[in-house]
Amino acid sequence: MHVPAFEALLTDAGREVLAGIDPKAAARDRLAAASRLRGDPRVADLDPGLPVSELVNAVLTQVLLRERGRAKFGDRAERMFFTPDGLEQSTRRVVADHRAERMARAAPSVLDGAAAGDLCCGVGADLLALAERGVPVEGVDADPLTVAVARANIEALGLSGLARVREGDAAEAAPGRYPLLFCDPARRGGRGRVFDPAAYSPPWDVAAGLAAASGAACLKAAPGIPHEALPEDAAAEWISVDGELKETALWFGALAGGPRRRATVLHEREGLLAREGAVAHLDADPGLGPAPVAAARRYLYDPDPAVVRSHLVAEAAARVDGALLDERIAYFTADTRTVSPLWRVLEVLEVLPFSLKRLRSAVRKLNAGTVTVKKRGSAVDTEKLRRDLRASGPESVTVVLTRIGDRPFCLLCREAGGPAAD
Ligand SMILES: C[S@@+](CC[C@H](N)C(=O)[O-])C[C@H]1O[C@@H](n2cnc3c(N)ncnc32)[C@H](O)[C@@H]1O
Incomplete structure (x- = not known):
C-alpha cells in the first residue's frame, strides 16, 4: 500500500466504500470481494490518477486488517486504520491502556506545558492511549505511510486536539527533548523478527539513551529480554495478557519509583475479567531469600x-x-x-x-x-x-x-x- 492509495480511503467517498463492505464475507472470499469492488464505479473515482487494482487492494486490505485488529482493539478497530506491519507490531489496547495510566499519572508533574513524545509511534496504539488520558503527545515515525495511518487514527478517535505525528528518525531526537517519553523500537527487519537488540531500529542503546535522558520514560522491550541486558537505572515490568507474556516495559526517571521488578497479569477475555479482575501485580521483595524446597503438598x-x-x-x-x-x-x-x-x-x-x-x-x-x-x-x-x-x-x-x-x-x-x- 502506498500513501496516495491510503489517503484515497480517508475521503468521504473512501469511508463510504469501506463502510459498505461486510468484513466477514470479505475474509471468507477475498476474490469475490475484490471482483465486486472492481465493478464498483465509486472505487475508480477515489483517485482517478491511480490504477483501480491498487485502490481495490487498499480498500480490501483495510477491511481485512480492521477485522483482524478486533483481537487487539475490540470494536474500536472498525474505526481505525492499519498497515499489515503496523497492526502486527502494535500494542494491544489493554496493555497500552495499562502503561498509559502510569504515564498519565506522572504527566502533570513532568510536562510543564510541553508535549510527551512517542518515538517510533507506529499506527499509534500507545500514542492514542496517552492522548485519551489527556496527555498531549507528539508521535514520530520514520515510515511515511505509517505516519499517515497514525494521523488518520488520531482523527478517527477525535484526538486531534491532543496528539500529532511527524515523520522523522527517532535516533535524531535531541536527548531530553521530551520530558515524558515512550519508545517502542521496531523489532522486525526485512526478514521478520530480530532478536539482537543492536539490530532494533533505532538500536537498543540509542533508545535506552533517549529514555535515560528524559525526566520520565517508558521503553517497550521484548518479553524475553535477558535480565543482564536491563538498564541499571530502569524498573522492569513483565506484562502478560490472558496467560501469554507480551512485553517487558522499562520505566525510567520519575516513572522508575517503586519495585525494581514487577509482574503484571492482565486479562481481556471476558470470562476471566469477570472472574479474576483485570489486573494483578506481584512485586520484587529485596528482603526475601530463595523459596524453600519441599516435597509435594496438596x-x-x-x-x-x-x-x-x-x-x-x-x-x-x-x-x-x-x-x-x-x-x-x-x-x-x-x-x-x-x-x-x-x-x-x-x-x-x-x-x-x-x-x-x-x-x-x-x-x-x-x-x-x-x-x-x-x-x-x-x-x-x-x-x-x-x-x-x-x-x-x-x-x-x-x-x-x-x-x-x-x-x-x-x-x-x-x-x-x-x-x-x-
Ligand atoms: C514496534 S512499532 C511501534 C508500534 C506502536 N507502539 C504501536 O503500538 O502502534 C515500531 C515503529 O518504529 C518505526 N521506526 C523504525 N525505526 C525508526 C526510527 N529510526 N525512527 C522512527 N521510527 C522508526 C517503524 O516504522 C514502526 O512503525
Missing part, C-alpha cells in the same frame, strides 16, 4: 509466565506459604488453595517418578479419558505422550511433567474446586 501452583520471567517465583510462593518442588523449576506446592490471576492452582492426586507404564495405569485407575499435559523441566513430547497413554473414560486429569533433582517426575492433578482461601 495444591500445585503453576505461575503465570510474567511471574516466571520476572524471576518472582519466590515472591509468589511466599504469598501462599508454598515451597518449590525443585530449586530450578517454577512449580511450587502449598497446603492451601489460593485463587489469583498470578497462577493456576491444581489439586495433586498422585506423585510418581516418570514411567509411561505407571502413568498409564494411574490414568486408567482415575477413569480419565481427557488428559491435559503440562510440563516444566521435561523433554518429553507431550503430544506423543497423550497418544501413548491411550486414555479413555469420562473423567479428566492434568498430568504435570517435571523433574525433581535429576529425576523426571509426573504429578497427576485435577482442577482445584471448592472454596478458595481468598
Whole structure:
C-alpha cells in the first residue's frame, strides 16, 4: 500500500466504500470481494490518477486488517486504520491502556506545558492511549505511510486536539527533548523478527539513551529480554495478557519509583475479567531469600509466565506459604488453595517418578479419558505422550511433567474446586 492509495480511503467517498463492505464475507472470499469492488464505479473515482487494482487492494486490505485488529482493539478497530506491519507490531489496547495510566499519572508533574513524545509511534496504539488520558503527545515515525495511518487514527478517535505525528528518525531526537517519553523500537527487519537488540531500529542503546535522558520514560522491550541486558537505572515490568507474556516495559526517571521488578497479569477475555479482575501485580521483595524446597503438598501452583520471567517465583510462593518442588523449576506446592490471576492452582492426586507404564495405569485407575499435559523441566513430547497413554473414560486429569533433582517426575492433578482461601 502506498500513501496516495491510503489517503484515497480517508475521503468521504473512501469511508463510504469501506463502510459498505461486510468484513466477514470479505475474509471468507477475498476474490469475490475484490471482483465486486472492481465493478464498483465509486472505487475508480477515489483517485482517478491511480490504477483501480491498487485502490481495490487498499480498500480490501483495510477491511481485512480492521477485522483482524478486533483481537487487539475490540470494536474500536472498525474505526481505525492499519498497515499489515503496523497492526502486527502494535500494542494491544489493554496493555497500552495499562502503561498509559502510569504515564498519565506522572504527566502533570513532568510536562510543564510541553508535549510527551512517542518515538517510533507506529499506527499509534500507545500514542492514542496517552492522548485519551489527556496527555498531549507528539508521535514520530520514520515510515511515511505509517505516519499517515497514525494521523488518520488520531482523527478517527477525535484526538486531534491532543496528539500529532511527524515523520522523522527517532535516533535524531535531541536527548531530553521530551520530558515524558515512550519508545517502542521496531523489532522486525526485512526478514521478520530480530532478536539482537543492536539490530532494533533505532538500536537498543540509542533508545535506552533517549529514555535515560528524559525526566520520565517508558521503553517497550521484548518479553524475553535477558535480565543482564536491563538498564541499571530502569524498573522492569513483565506484562502478560490472558496467560501469554507480551512485553517487558522499562520505566525510567520519575516513572522508575517503586519495585525494581514487577509482574503484571492482565486479562481481556471476558470470562476471566469477570472472574479474576483485570489486573494483578506481584512485586520484587529485596528482603526475601530463595523459596524453600519441599516435597509435594496438596495444591500445585503453576505461575503465570510474567511471574516466571520476572524471576518472582519466590515472591509468589511466599504469598501462599508454598515451597518449590525443585530449586530450578517454577512449580511450587502449598497446603492451601489460593485463587489469583498470578497462577493456576491444581489439586495433586498422585506423585510418581516418570514411567509411561505407571502413568498409564494411574490414568486408567482415575477413569480419565481427557488428559491435559503440562510440563516444566521435561523433554518429553507431550503430544506423543497423550497418544501413548491411550486414555479413555469420562473423567479428566492434568498430568504435570517435571523433574525433581535429576529425576523426571509426573504429578497427576485435577482442577482445584471448592472454596478458595481468598
Ligand atoms: C514496534 S512499532 C511501534 C508500534 C506502536 N507502539 C504501536 O503500538 O502502534 C515500531 C515503529 O518504529 C518505526 N521506526 C523504525 N525505526 C525508526 C526510527 N529510526 N525512527 C522512527 N521510527 C522508526 C517503524 O516504522 C514502526 O512503525
